[in-house]
Amino acid sequence: MTLLAFDYGTKNIGVAVGQSFIRIAHTLKVIKNKRSGAINWLKFSNLFNQWKPEKIIIGLPLQMDGSQQYTTILVKKFAFHIKKKFNINNIEFHDERLSTVEAKCILFSIGGWKKLQKSDINSLSASIILQSWFENNK
Template sequence: MVSDILLGFDFGTKSIGVAVGQKLTCTARALTTLKAKNGKPHWHQIAKLLKDWQPNYTVVGLPLNMDGTEQPLSKQVYTFANDLFTRFGITVKLQDERLSTIEARALLFKKGGYRALRKSKIDSQSAVIILQDWFEMNKFYINTSLIF
């Protein structure tokens, strides 16, 4: 049976936000934020998330400039996505993540003011936005099961 669960990642060099999503409802929620060192995650933590949630595949945010060109961080995201695939054999989809952090901050501020703006919350909320944007961009395919 194909899993209806997806994991979304907001990659950063110091932390990686993680969200879990459900393709049936096209919804996502914040899961956690993982620490990273110089862009290197603790792979055992990712392995545990993959084992616990057993997603069909993952969605990783790709940082782009407003004109659609790649940022310096984009290369590290490609490496992270490739490592996810080679280490765990899981399919990785990339999703444009422009403005996801700004949107995450605005949502968190609206819910809880300045106290809600902790870095870990912003990263995991950004992962939610990345995953929900992916659902929105692929709604036709999800509804017709063409990509699963």
């Protein structure tokens, strides 16, 4: 089964792909939202046509105490639109707490400050979210 994972952001949405058979997440290119903040659904359509995912994993942003935040509501709206626009019912949320911190640490260890590009962070975060989902769903 092919899975796509997303790390939602108001400016950039990190993307990762994985296969349930090999259980390894791979980063894909970030999808930049339009200047107005609207989601670029055409790029998502191309992504879904290319990968034909059977399951979607979306990072759920929570406060460190587990409570919701404003972005949590935006992520749930994002999931609702994916379900409706692409007729995908198999969507799961996965706790993304500290995925961005982990992504920054990995990128910094590879190339220092120069490697800390926002798009790299978002896509690596999506990959971390998907890899964590694989590990928690054996």
